[in-house]
Every structure is written in structure tokens, then in C-alpha cells.
Amino acid sequence: MSTQQRNRACVVRVDPSTADVLRTQTLVVLEANHYFFEEILEFGPEAQHALSVIYRDAFAVLDAIGWSPTPAAGSIDVPLTDGHIDQLRRCSYDLRVTNINRSDQLDAVTDQEAAAIRDDLAANLAAVHTLDHLISNYAQATSD
Numbered sequence: 001m002s003t004q005q006r007n008r009a010c011v012v013r014v015d016p017s018t019a020d021v022l023r024t025q026t027l028v029v030l031e032a033n034h035y036f037f038e039e040i041l042e043f044g045p046e047a048q049h050a051l052s053v054i055y056r057d058a059f060a061v062l063d064a065i066g067w068s069p070t071p072a073a074g075s076i077d078v079p080l081t082d083g084h085i086d087q088l089r090r091c092s093y094d095l096r097v098t099n100i101n102r103s104d105q106l107d108a109v110t111d112q113e114a115a116a117i118r119d120d121l122a123a124n125l126a127a128v129h130t131l132d133h134l135i136s137n138y139a140q141a142t143s144d
Contacts, residue, residue, distance in 0.1 A: 011078065032087075
């Protein structure tokens with residue numbers, strides 16, 4: 001868990017496919033930080049607050065885009081913060097590392113397993129591109 005301060009939200013409009021990636025990766029952010037709650041009483045007030053900020057930012061995103069995909073959804077305005085963007089950068093990095101590690105497995109598996117790995121690699125790469133585009137849009141919106 002990184003210590004971060006609550007910061008202003010910048011609203012970024014996302015299309016439904018970006019919202020799907022953002023939803024999944026925001027849930028990953030929540031999952032990646034869940035174990036800190038096991039020790040929350042051991043933390044001082046600053047660390048407790050930092051954890052609450054991670055969760056508040058994630059919940060704000062999920063509340064805006066919906067907790068499950070909506071088939072007929074159009075573009076959605078999503079409140080993003082510097083802290084949540086930092087978490088999404090980590091998700092993008094993790095997806096890249098996962099792809100490198102999974103690529104190394106291709107030679108040692110059956111053709112069927114290799115096809116499944118390639119499908120995962122393609123899905124991860126698509127998510128990385130979507131996250132990178134979203135992060136770029138956020139940077140542009142906050143620089144104006």
C-alpha cells in the first residue's frame with residue numbers, strides 16, 4: 001500500500017469497452033489492497049486514511065461505471081484521481097509482466113494450452129492498451 005493523499009477528481013468520459021477494462025482493473029486494485037484490512041487496527045491514523053483513500057477512489061469509479069457491465073450503456077463520465085491512476089499504472093505494469101512470464105511458457109505446453117495462453121496474452125495486451133489510453137486521457141484532462 002502506498003501512502004497517498006486524497007486529491008481532486010478529474011472527470012474523464014469513457015466508452016463501454018474502456019469502462020469494462022476499468023471495472024475489472026479497479027476490482028483488481030481492491031483485491032490487491034484487501035489484505036491490509038486484516039491489520040487495519042495495527043496501523044496509525046495516516047496509514048488507515050491512505051487505505052481508505054484507495055478504497056474511496058475505487059468505489060467512486062465503480063459507482064460511476066456500474067458494478068457489472070450494462071449491455072446498452074453509452075459513454076460514461078468517470079471521476080478519476082491521481083491516486084487511482086497510480087493504482088491503474090501498477091495494474092498495467094502487472095499485466096505486462098504477466099504477459100512476459102506467460103510467453104515463456106508457450107514452448108512447454110500442448111497446442112491447446114498454448115492457444116489458451118495466447119488468448120490470455122491478447123486479452124492482457126488489449127487491457128494494457130486501454131489502460132495506457134485512459135491514463136493518457138487523464139493526463140491530458142488534468143493538464144488543461
